[in-house]
Amino acid sequence: MGKMAAVALDVAVIGFLFSAAVMRSDYEAFYEGDIGTGTSLAYVARFYEDRGFSLEGSAYGLAHNGTLINLSGLIVHAHRYSVLFGGGGENLVVYSDDQKLKEPVPLELDPLYVRVKAVKTPNKMTVYARPGEFGDLGEVKSLGQAIADRVEEAGMGAQVYVNLKLVDQDLLRGVREGKIPIYWVETVVNRRVGGIVRFAGSTDYPLYLSFEDVPLEDVGEAAYVLRPFLGNGSLFVYDLRFKVAIDGEIPLDAKARMISTIRGLPGIDYVKFSTAFKEEG
Amino acid sequence: MAWGKLAGMVLDAALLGVLVILTLSAPSKGGGGYFDVRGADIRGIYATYVGTVRRGFDAWLTGKAAMREGGYLNFSGKLIYTTSKFFILYDPINNRTFSFSDDFTYRFADGIPVQTRIYPSEEDGYDLVTLRLDHSADGPEAEDLATMCSILRELGAVECFVSAESGFLVGEEYGVPGSLVTDVVSEEGVIFLSKTAGKEAVVSYIFSPVRSVVKAEAALSSVMSERYGLINHFFHADTILVLIRHGADVEAIGVVASEYGLRLVEMMGAC
Numbered sequence: 176m177g178k179m180a181a182v183a184l185d186v187a188v189i190g191f192l193f194s195a196a197v198m199r200s201d202y203e204a205f206y207e208g209d210i211g212t213g214t215s216l217a218y219v220a221r222f223y224e225d226r227g228f229s230l231e232g233s234a235y236g237l238a239h240n241g242t243l244i245n246l247s248g249l250i251v252h253a254h255r256y257s258v259l260f261g262g263g264g265e266n267l268v269v270y271s272d273d274q275k276l277k278e279p280v281p282l283e284l285d286p287l288y289v290r291v292k293a294v295k296t297p298n299k300m301t302v303y304a305r306p307g308e309f310g311d312l313g314e315v316k317s318l319g320q321a322i323a324d325r326v327e328e329a330g331m332g333a334q335v336y337v338n339l340k341l342v343d344q345d346l347l348r349g350v351r352e353g354k355i356p357i358y359w360v361e362t363v364v365n366r367r368v369g370g371i372v373r374f375a376g377s378t379d380y381p382l383y384l385s386f387e388d389v390p391l392e393d394v395g396e397a398a399y400v401l402r403p404f405l406g407n408g409s410l411f412v413y414d415l416r417f418k419v420a421i422d423g424e425i426p427l428d429a430k431a432r433m434i435s436t437i438r439g440l441p442g443i444d445y446v447k448f449s450t451a452f453k454e455e456g
Numbered sequence: 457m458a459w460g461k462l463a464g465m466v467l468d469a470a471l472l473g474v475l476v477i478l479t480l481s482a483p484s485k486g487g488g489g490y491f492d493v494r495g496a497d498i499r500g501i502y503a504t505y506v507g508t509v510r511r512g513f514d515a516w517l518t519g520k521a522a523m524r525e526g527g528y529l530n531f532s533g534k535l536i537y538t539t540s541k542f543f544i545l546y547d548p549i550n551n552r553t554f555s556f557s558d559d560f561t562y563r564f565a566d567g568i569p570v571q572t573r574i575y576p577s578e579e580d581g582y583d584l585v586t587l588r589l590d591h592s593a594d595g596p597e598a599e600d601l602a603t604m605c606s607i608l609r610e611l612g613a614v615e616c617f618v619s620a621e622s623g624f625l626v627g628e629e630y631g632v633p634g635s636l637v638t639d640v641v642s643e644e645g646v647i648f649l650s651k652t653a654g655k656e657a658v659v660s661y662i663f664s665p666v667r668s669v670v671k672a673e674a675a676l677s678s679v680m681s682e683r684y685g686l687i688n689h690f691f692h693a694d695t696i697l698v699l700i701r702h703g704a705d706v707e708a709i710g711v712v713a714s715e716y717g718l719r720l721v722e723m724m725g726a727c
Contacts, residue, residue: 236506240619240695241537241663242586242722243509288506356656356690359623363692366621367589399592 216289220253223293229451232291234260249420250291251336251388251452259370259388260289261334261420295450298421300326300333302437303444306413311405312398315339318442319391319417325436329429332422335391336370339415341384345406350374350381355404357381364400368393388418418452491574493519496558502538504574513576517545521556521567529554529567534582535574536699537617537663542647544663546582546614546699553615553665555647563642579702582614585709587696587718595693596716598622598673601666604716605698611712612704616666620693622673624657627685632657640679644672655687663697 220230230250238244248262302322309315319335326333349355357374364372370389376382389397425433425448434446491504501517508515515535523529531554533547542557542565557565589595596604598620605616626632634652637659641648646664650657659676661669673691680686696718698709710720 235510237502237538239539239662241584241617241697242695243506245510353625353655356623356625356658356688358651358653358656358658359621359625359690362621362623362651362658362660363690366692366694396591 216250216291217253217255217258220250220258220291224250224253224451224453227450227453228293228295229299230291231294232289234289236288251418251420261336261369261388261390296424297448297450298423298425299449299452300419300421300433301447301449301452302417302419303447304415304417304442305444306411306415307442308409309412310409312341312394312401312410315412315415316391316394316398318440319394321440322417322419322437322443323391325440326419326421326433328436329432331425331429331433334420336388336418336420337386337391337394337415338388338418339386339412340375341386342382342411342413343384343405343408345408346384346401346404347381349404360401360404364397367396367400372397391417420452489576491576493569493572493574495570496556496568498538498542498556498558498569499540501535501543501569501572501574502540505535505538505543508574508576511576513578514580514582516575516577516580517572518575519569519572521554521569523567524560524565528570534580534699536584536697548582548614551614555645562647564645564647581702583700583702583704583723585698585700585706585720586722587698587713588721589694590717590719593717595691596718597691598666598670598693600716601693601696602670604712604718605666607712608698608700608709611708612701613709614699614701617663617697617699618661618666618669618693619663619695619697620661620669620691622659622661622676622692623690624676624680624684624686625688625690626655626657626680627687628655628683631655632680632684636679637676640675641672643675644668646672648672666696 223230231248233245233247235243235245246260246262248260251259251261253259304318315337319337323333323335346355350357361373368389370393371387372389373385373387374381374383375385384401386394386397430448437443437446493500493504505515516533517535518532519530521529521531531545531547532549533545533554535543536546536553537544542555542562545554545556546552547554554566555562555564556567556569558568559565560568601616601618605613608616624632631654632652634650634657637650637652637657641650641659646668647662648664649660649662652658657676657680659672661672677686677689680689696713700706700709706720706723713720
């Protein structure tokens with residue numbers, strides 16, 4: 176009996192060590208639980224983002240307009256107290272209870288439960304475009320759509336998020352002269368699009384309008400809301416970047432094809448692949 | 457060895473007993489179980505509501521609350537909205553909504569719950585229908601929403617709740633005091649956030665009854681016109697939640713909504 180018990184114990188210990196080794200090699204960090212403040216989640220997201228990880232997972236709760244949100248996706252970007260959680264063409268801001276009032280109010284999630292894991296898959300593509308004049312935001316959207324089409328032609332699926340800074344002299348002059356309600360514009364645009372759209376600079380002297388991680392599908396909505404306030408001339412757009420979250424691992428031939436075809440698009444400067452959408456500068 | 461076997465059997469019986477008790481006491485679909493929340497644990501009520509609705513149940517609440525005007529109220533109704541700070545209940549007997557919070561900081565709060573029981577149920581007789589503004593559409597004004605909701609009541613709707621933004625641009629050099637906006641809007645018992653800066657005032661209504669929003673808008677417009685030289689007024693509603701009785705003609709509701717630039721996107725609740 177004593178010998179049998181000893182053998183059984185040895186088997187159990189060996190089995191445990193083997194399992195631990197397997198789990199360790201497949202180790203992915205998890206963050207899970209009741210979110211009392213988006214600050215914690217934002218901290219974790221920035222921690223892993225700085226180390227080249229992306230956080231993917233799910234979030235659910237109630238949006239402030241009363242609709243139930245059950246979202247699977249990835250954290251596109253983390254701020255100090257909040258994260259932009261994107262999935263399926265939607266981009267929600269998960270706020271801390273205390274900080275939500277200080278940001279423009281998009282379709283915000285009162286976070287109840289978030290479960291994310293850190294992954295290091297090099298399927299995050301950032302496409303950098305040269306500054307230039309665009310007729311309207313529709314042209315920006317067309318460029319983003321061309322990028323999405325090239326990814327699809329390479330056999331992959333993707334979600335595209337638009338980042339840019341926009342200068343329209345008629346818009347900015349209207350704000351300075353007190354004819355255009357700056358907060359109203361921000362509030363309504365952010366109500367209808369994912370990501371965050373806001374004026375930068377003071378309310379008396381705004382410098383530009385910035386789009387941060389706005390889903391490509393929503394650029395048309397933003398254009399519709401801004402239409403009455405923009406002038407008839409062209410828009411000067413700079414710091415234009417398209418963040419492309421590609422589904423799954425990317426085969427080398429598909430990657431080569433994407434780089435080649437996307438760089439050939441008019442106005443595109445260069446393409447970069449990474450494991451996370453890490454902000455530069 | 458006999459003692460060892462006896463000890464093992466006692467342990468097994470104890471474990472089995474615990475499992476039986478846990479199984480029988482768990483709330484089940486139509487089984488009559490409930491969650492008991494003592495005190496103003498609004499976050500607990502919020503978590504229970506989200507967990508309940510995600511699983512396709514309705515959440516019916518009964519309980520007792522200390523009221524703002526004094527005294528206590530025994531309430532019973534459908535939980536229709538909650539955040540981690542407050543919740544809103546529709547009471548069919550009194551045919552009105554109550555708002556409860558953990559203190560009276562929120563001016564729209566009617567009371568503070570002392571004890572609450574949450575009954576997940578398969579069907580409580582009511583559903584919530586979500587109407588969303590169409591893409592690239594301007595959306596209805598507040599008065600148009602009130603007209604739409606009157607029509608929807610004839611189709612089985614009980615109440616319409618709107619999330620909307622209202623903006624005022626004034627000519628007054630020193631702008632509009634934020635406290636004035638808060639005071640005027642609070643009179644109507646709506647849930648809102650407001651921001652004033654420069655010559656602008658923006659009010660965001662959150663899940664508020666349409667008729668209350670209409671009154672708040674009328675009051676604000678009057679004040680802005682009379683005292684602050686109103687230049688322009690904007691109104692934008694993107695989401696309307698309609699509380700309907702089970703069995704209401706949802707398709708007809710969708711048709712009416714489409715005439716106001718809204719589309720029916722989903723129904724929340726057991727069905």
